[in-house]
Amino acid sequence: MMKHDSYPHYWVNHLSFLLRRSLVQRFEAEGLDVSAEEWAVLLILQSVPDLTATELSDRSMRDKTTITRTLDRLERKGLVLRLRDTKDRRSVRLSLSPMGQAVFEELARIAQGLIKQTLAGIAPEDVEQALTVMKRMAANLTEEQHGL
Structure with missing residues (x-):
């Protein structure tokens, strides 16, 4: 019998x-007024514009x-810009708007508080080990999808 809470997959979810x-x-x-999905997009665009x-x-x-x-909602909120690529006018590039950058800073401050709370009492080496394991699990699925 499978016990749901005996698998790391349950706890990740x-x-x-x-x-x-x-x-x-x-x-x-x-x-x-930012959803978790919108935050994830803003986080990626802030780090990789x-x-x-x-x-x-x-x-x-x-x-x-x-x-x-998600981009439509973020654009309506004034947080994301869609700009034609100067080298390929068929392509649209995404970036945070100036307002999006300011809002991102507030969101990041809030997210950092949550990260700090979730890591309280956990040794840095345990965090590193958890990251290593989760990255390996993700790689296992990625390799499967790519037929490796």
Whole structure:
């Protein structure tokens, strides 16, 4: 018999749910109307600007339709800019708007508080080991999908 809570997969999913819920509650408490999905997109665009929607879709592991809807919402909120690529006018590049950068700084401050809370009492070497294990698990799935 499989006991659901004896697998790391259950705890990864459980933690993901708790993190998303807590993050959105903290954003709302600060008067910021940003979903967890939108935060994930802003985080990627802040660290890797000038991506196309396809590149963003690949990095976020979300389908193109979901990314397009998320980008539409972020653009309506004034947080993301879609700009034609100067070298290839068929391509649209994405970046944070000036307002998006300012809002990102507030969101990052809030997210850092959540990260600090979740890591409280956990030794740095345990965090490193957990990262190593999760990266290996992800690589196992990636290799499977690519037939390696």
